[in-house]
Amino acid sequence: MATTAAAPKFQPVNTDGSYGESGFWSWMTTVDHKRIGTLYLYTALFFFIVGGIEAGIMRWQLALPNSHVVSAQMYNQLFTMHGTTMVFLAIMPLSAAFFNYLIPLQIGARDVAFPRLNAFSYWVYLLGGLFISIPILFKTAPDAGWFGYAPLTTPQFSGGLNIDFWVIGLQILGISSLAAAFNFITTIINLRAPGMTLMRMPMFTWMSFVVQFLLILAFPAITIALVFLLFDRFFGTQFYEIASGADPLLWQHLFWVFGHPEVYILILPAFGLVSEILPTFSKKPLFGYNVMVYSGIMIGVLGFGVWAHHMFAVGMGAVADSIFSLVTMLIGIPTGVKIFNWIATMWAGEIRFTAAMKFAIGLIALFTIGGISGVMHSSPPADTQQTDTYFVVAHFHYVLFGGSIMGILGGIYYYFPKMTGRYMSEKLGTWHFWLTFIAMNLTFFPMHFSGLLGMPRRVYTYDAGQGWEKFNLASSLGTALLIFATSLFVINFLWSRKNGAKAPNDAWGAATLEWSIPSPPPDYNFAQIPIVTSRSPLWDLKHPEMTAGIAHSSPDAMTITDSHAVPMHEETEYKTAKELGIPMPFPTIKPFFAALGIIVMFSGLIFIHLDKFAIAMAITIGGAVLLVGSLYAWLTSPLE
Amino acid sequence: MSDHHAPGAAAAQEEHEEHEHPSWKQYKWVALILLVITVVEVWVYYTPFAKSPYFNPFLITMSAVKFGIVVQMYMHLKYDHKLFRALFFGPLLIAMFTVTALLFLFHQLPPLF
Amino acid sequence: MATAVTHEAHEAHDTHEHVHYTSTGLDNRKVAIWAFIGSECMLFASLISTYLIYKGRSRVGPLPHEIWTSPSGQIFQPILNIPVTSASTFVLLMSSLVMVLALAAVENRGKPGYVGTLLGNSKFWLAATALMGATFLGFQAYEFTSFVHEGLTIKTNLFGSSFFTLTGFHGAHVTAGVLWLLTLLAIDIKRGLTPKDAILVDICALYWHFVDVVWIAIFTLVYLIK
Numbered sequence: 001m002a003t004t005a006a007a008p009k010f011q012p013v014n015t016d017g018s019y020g021e022s023g024f025w026s027w028m029t030t031v032d033h034k035r036i037g038t039l040y041l042y043t044a045l046f047f048f049i050v051g052g053i054e055a056g057i058m059r060w061q062l063a064l065p066n067s068h069v070v071s072a073q074m075y076n077q078l079f080t081m082h083g084t085t086m087v088f089l090a091i092m093p094l095s096a097a098f099f100n101y102l103i104p105l106q107i108g109a110r111d112v113a114f115p116r117l118n119a120f121s122y123w124v125y126l127l128g129g130l131f132i133s134i135p136i137l138f139k140t141a142p143d144a145g146w147f148g149y150a151p152l153t154t155p156q157f158s159g160g161l162n163i164d165f166w167v168i169g170l171q172i173l174g175i176s177s178l179a180a181a182f183n184f185i186t187t188i189i190n191l192r193a194p195g196m197t198l199m200r201m202p203m204f205t206w207m208s209f210v211v212q213f214l215l216i217l218a219f220p221a222i223t224i225a226l227v228f229l230l231f232d233r234f235f236g237t238q239f240y241e242i243a244s245g246a247d248p249l250l251w252q253h254l255f256w257v258f259g260h261p262e263v264y265i266l267i268l269p270a271f272g273l274v275s276e277i278l279p280t281f282s283k284k285p286l287f288g289y290n291v292m293v294y295s296g297i298m299i300g301v302l303g304f305g306v307w308a309h310h311m312f313a314v315g316m317g318a319v320a321d322s323i324f325s326l327v328t329m330l331i332g333i334p335t336g337v338k339i340f341n342w343i344a345t346m347w348a349g350e351i352r353f354t355a356a357m358k359f360a361i362g363l364i365a366l367f368t369i370g371g372i373s374g375v376m377h378s379s380p381p382a383d384t385q386q387t388d389t390y391f392v393v394a395h396f397h398y399v400l401f402g403g404s405i406m407g408i409l410g411g412i413y414y415y416f417p418k419m420t421g422r423y424m425s426e427k428l429g430t431w432h433f434w435l436t437f438i439a440m441n442l443t444f445f446p447m448h449f450s451g452l453l454g455m456p457r458r459v460y461t462y463d464a465g466q467g468w469e470k471f472n473l474a475s476s477l478g479t480a481l482l483i484f485a486t487s488l489f490v491i492n493f494l495w496s497r498k499n500g501a502k503a504p505n506d507a508w509g510a511a512t513l514e515w516s517i518p519s520p521p522p523d524y525n526f527a528q529i530p531i532v533t534s535r536s537p538l539w540d541l542k543h544p545e546m547t548a549g550i551a552h553s554s555p556d557a558m559t560i561t562d563s564h565a566v567p568m569h570e571e572t573e574y575k576t577a578k579e580l581g582i583p584m585p586f587p588t589i590k591p592f593f594a595a596l597g598i599i600v601m602f603s604g605l606i607f608i609h610l611d612k613f614a615i616a617m618a619i620t621i622g623g624a625v626l627l628v629g630s631l632y633a634w635l636t637s638p639l640e
Numbered sequence: 641m642s643d644h645h646a647p648g649a650a651a652a653q654e655e656h657e658e659h660e661h662p663s664w665k666q667y668k669w670v671a672l673i674l675l676v677i678t679v680v681e682v683w684v685y686y687t688p689f690a691k692s693p694y695f696n697p698f699l700i701t702m703s704a705v706k707f708g709i710v711v712q713m714y715m716h717l718k719y720d721h722k723l724f725r726a727l728f729f730g731p732l733l734i735a736m737f738t739v740t741a742l743l744f745l746f747h748q749l750p751p752l753f
Numbered sequence: 754m755a756t757a758v759t760h761e762a763h764e765a766h767d768t769h770e771h772v773h774y775t776s777t778g779l780d781n782r783k784v785a786i787w788a789f790i791g792s793e794c795m796l797f798a799s800l801i802s803t804y805l806i807y808k809g810r811s812r813v814g815p816l817p818h819e820i821w822t823s824p825s826g827q828i829f830q831p832i833l834n835i836p837v838t839s840a841s842t843f844v845l846l847m848s849s850l851v852m853v854l855a856l857a858a859v860e861n862r863g864k865p866g867y868v869g870t871l872l873g874n875s876k877f878w879l880a881a882t883a884l885m886g887a888t889f890l891g892f893q894a895y896e897f898t899s900f901v902h903e904g905l906t907i908k909t910n911l912f913g914s915s916f917f918t919l920t921g922f923h924g925a926h927v928t929a930g931v932l933w934l935l936t937l938l939a940i941d942i943k944r945g946l947t948p949k950d951a952i953l954v955d956i957c958a959l960y961w962h963f964v965d966v967v968w969i970a971i972f973t974l975v976y977l978i979k
Contacts, residue, residue: 113781178792186785189723190775216788217731220796221738227918228803237907237914239803245810245911247746254799257738304734308745319752320745664857664872671850678846678972682839685977696978703973707966714849714962721779724787731791735798739805746806 029587031115032523036122037101038419041412043126044093045493049486050133051085054078056483059443063476065464075460076143077162081136083146084166087266088173089129091400094408095269096125096177099184099208101419105514106202108193108532110525113186115585116634117179123595124176131599132169135162142166145458147259148229150240150251155233164233164609168602171226174219175598181215184208193513194565195532199293202512202535203286206293207272210300211265217304218261225254234608249314256307264303266400267367268296270407271338274360277414278342280510281357282349285536285550288341295334302331312380313387321380328378332371339368354508355429359410362437366402370395373448388458391451397444409436409489416493417507421519422500428492435485443478446471505570511536516570524582527575528566537568583640590634597627670713677702786956790963797967800922801974804915811910815903818979832905833976834896841892842972845927848885849965854878856958860951875954876941882961883934886927893924916975923971926964933957 030036058078061069070078100118104111112118135141143162144153153163188209192201201209228239229251238244240251279286286292308316308324316324342364351357373395377383386392409432416424450471455462462468506515516538517526534540539547577584601623607616681702689695712718717725743749775781814821815829822828855878858867867873897917900906907917937957940946946954 113785182785182788182792185788186781189784190777190779190781192776194776196776213730216792217734217795220792221799224796224799224803228914231907231914231918235907237918238909238911239914239918245807245812247806247810249746250803250806253742253745254803257742257799301734304738305741316745664854667850667853667857671847674846674849675843678839678842681973681977682835685835690979699973699977703969706969710849710962710966710969714853714965715959721777723777723779723784727784727787727791728794732794735794738795739798739802742802743805748805748808 026587028592029589031111031119031585031587031591033100033104033112033115033118034419034521034523034525036118037097037099039122040093040097040100040125041419043122043129044090044097045490047085047089047129047133048094049490051082051090052483052486054082054085054136056479058082059476059479061460062462062472064473065462065469067461070460072460073143074139076458077136077139077141079458080142080145080148080166081133084132084142084170086400087146087262088170089125089133091266091404091408092177093125093129095208095211095266095404096121096180098204098269098273098408098411098415099180099211101415102514103184103187103205103208104191105418105517105521105525106205106512107188107191107196108513108526108529109187109191110529110582111585112183113191114183116588116591116639117183119588120591120595121176121180121183123592124172124179124598127595127599128169128172128176131172131603132165135165140165142169147255148251149255150229150232151242151246151248153229153233153251154240156241161606161609163229164606167226167230167233168605171223171230172598172602174223174226177215178219181212181219184212185216188212193526193529193532196513199290200532200535203275203289203292204269204272207268207275207296210296211268214261214265214268214300214303218258218265221254222258225251225258228254230605234605249311252311252314253308256310257304259310260307261300261303263399264299266404267407268299270363270404270411271296273407273411273414274342274363276510276512277356277360277410278345280414280508281352281354281360282346283351283509283546284345284349285511285539285547286341287344287347288337289535291337292341295337298334299331302327302334306331309378309383312383325378325380329375332375332378335371339364339371354413355424355426355433356410356414356508358430358433359406359413362433363403363406363410366398366406366437366440370398370400370402373398386451388456389451390447390455390457393457394444394447394451397447401440401444406436412493414508416496416500417503418514418519418521420497420500421503422496422498423503423507424496424500425492428488432485432488432492435481435488439478439481439485441478443475443482446474446478450475505572506538506542509542511539513537516541516568518571518574522574522577523584524577524580527571527573527580527582528569530568531565532568538570541568541570585640586638588634588637590630590637593630594627594634597623597625597630599623601627666713670709674706674709677706780952782952782956783959786959790959793963793967797922797970800915800919801970804919804975807911807915811912813910815900815905815909815912817912817916817975829904832900832903834899835976837892837896838972838976841889841896842968844885844892845889845965845968848882848889849962851878851885852882852958852961855882856951856954859946859954860948862946862948875946876938879934879938879941879954883931883938886931886934886961890924890927890931893920893927919971919975923964923967926967930957930961930964933960 027035027039030039057070058075061067061075100112103109132142140161142148142165144158144166148163148166151157153167188201188205228237231237232239232241238246240246240248242248275286275292305327306324308320309328312321312324342360346361373391377386377392377395413424413429416422450468453467453471455466455468455472462472503519505518507519508515513526513530513532514521516530530537534547534550536547601620604616604618604620604623607613607619681699684690684695684698689698711728717728740749744752777784814823815832817833818831820828820830854872855875858873858875858878861867862873862875871877900913905913905916907913934957937946937954940950940953
């Protein structure tokens with residue numbers, strides 16, 4: 001460690017000698033939640049760009065009527081992969097990057113509950129993501145929309161390999177999400193620092209907690225729907241065969257039982273991030289913390305009772321329509337509560353308009369627009385007019401881009417100093433924000449009009465003279481600007497890693513635990529686990545005069561006499577895990593091989609449709625052996 | 641899931657370790673009850689009662705009782721931390737709600753109105 | 754995903770000398786297995802819903818509770834064999850009793866009444882549970898093959914597709930449980946399970962009982978209800 005004197009003070013060194021310093025192998029074998037979070041972040045940003053390019057090609061095609069940049073078949077693949085990529089490979093994993101990086105830091109833990117399972121989740125995600133993404137390079141990508149409605153996806157109507165890749169790929173990605181969710185549920189329940197009661201947890205951790213339950217309850221439904229489709233396609237079952245009496249709505253119901261909670265899986269982490277950013281830059285505690293928690297839980301629970309509002313057009317009858325319509329309107333209430341609480345948090349605050357803060361405020365504005373058009377959809381008569389038009393496309397891009405992506409970008413600006421020890425450029429960040437904000441509205445706002453004028457979704461081109469030209473041109477120009485803005489972000493991100501201004505522990509003057517440790521955090525996170533006595537422990541420590549009037553800290557926590565916990569403090573000294581005697585989990589490659597086994601096992605199925613049954617069996621059995629072998633090797637070796 | 645577990649963690653642990661699972665005597669009775677209910681269910685299947693409109697509700701009630709007994713006794717939820725109860729019954733409720741809603745939507749249950 | 758999570762649960766068995774602090778005082782693995790079981794509720798709810806939705810919608814036979822005459826005049830009897838399935842249900846129900854005795858044997862190792870008695874013989878109870886699970890699987894294999902002989906495969910009709918998928922999923926869960934039990938048995942034989950290891954048996958038992966309660970639901974909803 002003699003060299004550390006010359007290095008920056010808080011270099012993320014791998015201290016016990018068991019890690020390679022920063023080489024390829026150290027990343028392949030890492031079980032550190034921060035490194036896994038970083039892997040998620042880079043991979044998900046890569047897929048975000050891939051999904052953006054797919055969108056760019058589609059908008060290029062639609063900029064003018066009757067243009068033929070790509071064929072109809074290619075266009076089908078593009079919109080399917082754009083949706084699938086953005087939902088499963090970009091936004092969910094971007095949230096997962098924050099779950100990984102932040103949850104243990106925010107609750108005062110040294111790692112997640114099952115570090116190796118965490119690595120496994122990442123590798124399954126990466127390999128599954130490549131599995132589903134690569135076919136587009138060979139023009140055999142999935143082409144039935146991101147919700148892959150059966151019977152369209154049954155062998156009768158989609159004979160090629162395209163849908164096979166989609167069915168198998170989503171099945172694989174589900175394994176990753178579920179494994180991660182069990183891990184985070186256990187982590188949040190069990191690894192909180194002394195005094196970190198549930199109602200003292202930072203709002204991001206709370207929203208993540210709700211999301212993990214949505215994950216474990218929503219994913220089984222799509223898993224089963226996909227199993228049926230897989231069996232129909234590979235083993236000749238009849239689940240979606242209308243000629244055998246199957247119901248054409250079965251898939252839709254099962255898919256949306258998953259699909260609607262999925263919407264909240266995408267948005268709640270962004271809500272959590274915004275709830276961290278706003279108090280810091282308003283210098284005020286979050287307004288109505290308890291109500292924010294309850295409304296988050298309420299959104300999660302009600303989210304399971306609204307799925308059929310995606311299906312008003314199928315004609316479920318007046319009773320079903322009314323019930324789902326009412327619950328959908330009801331869910332607007334807790335969401336609205338959140339919006340008002342954020343505004344009240346900023347009210348009379350000492351606001352600093354950093355890039356992160358701008359994105360957070362951007363979310364409030366843009367998500368509200370998406371929320372309002374969402375409530376419009378909750379009325380079946382209106383919805384039947386809007387179904388499958390660009391109006392719906394406008395709506396969900398306001399909530400997903402204006403909501404999730406704005407929140408996540410804000411989160412990246414906000415937590416970049418914690419992850420790297422350096423600030424991102426505020427100047428470029430401000431340009432990025434304003435260009436994104438303008439471009440986003442230029443792209444998606446006109447879609448409301450083209451939709452109301454009757455332009456359907458998923459058409460690869462259109463005739464002139466229907467009043468859609470100028471709106472489509474505007475959307476396409478907006479997309480071009482959006483791509484430019486995003487490239488500014490990428491440049492900023494990559495440049496600032498090495499050249500940004502140095503950031504201290506507490507980069508922004510925030511209130512929560514993650515800011516009390518060095519930036520970037522050492523591998524063990526907390527040299528001494530702090531005793532938490534309030535919701536804003538760091539403000540209590542640094543600005544007791546500010547929080548003195550708030551009746552939020554209870555004396556019971558002061559009586560904790562846990563041998564390894566010490567009163568709340570800031571950690572400024574850097575020591576290695578070895579010097580501190582903290583046992584660290586061993587790095588291991590086994591989770592990677594277990595994940596590889598799963599991918600190989602599922603890949604074998606593809607060969608059934610290539611009529612190479614023997615090869616299919618060999619690959620599947622080989623994969624299964626690799627999976628089981630790695631699992632046993634993993635479970636019989638000690639963690640630390 | 642309440643707040644006071646975290647500070648009192650050590651105490652909670654002791655409390656948890658101390659409680660006794662039901663004994664062999666109880667387990668035996670539980671098994672017997674499960675057995676009797678199953679025998680009754682199968683027996684009823686062969687009686688004229690099987691044609692009654694109350695047959696299905698009766699069977700569902702019986703299996704719900706069995707379900708509850710196994711979960712409470714064998715899975716010792718009755719004696720365990722209330723957190724586990726929340727982790728199980730919360731998802732179970734949502735799952736049962738979903739099944740019921742789907743059966744109404746596909747007209748496998750008579751319409752409400 | 755089942756294997757990933759349930760096996761992760763084993764991982765600390767070699768490292769139990771570091772007893773980790775947890776905020777609730779509960780074991781990580783037990784929290785995880787309960788979350789996993791919660792998720793499994795939804796998995797089987799989706800399968801059972803589909804079975805019930807497709808009840809009575811098959812266009813051709815054989816059918817579960819009804820006689821079916823094919824267009825060519827061949828007569829198919831109701832296919833479900835209640836006596837045989839009642840027997841297998843009995844075996845699975847009793848395996849839950851044996852499972853709790855295995856857990857009790859490990860938890861109470863060394864206590865009066867458990868030393869040198871059958872009640873304290875965890876190897877016997879673990880082996881018995883695994884054997885009963887295997888017996889259940891044997892019944893299921895018999896049932897599946899006899900259905901195929903009578904003309905019902907997974908491809909035949911909606912009933913066949915949803916029946917074989919639902920019960921097959923349950924069977925796969927039983928299989929995973931049997932492998933898990935055998936792994937525990939191997940550990941017990943190799944180094945002996947002590948009260949400290951009770952958590953390993955406990956989480957396996959929770960999984961096993963859950964698979965049992967799923968069968969309770971399936972037996973009523975698939976086999977008995979008309």
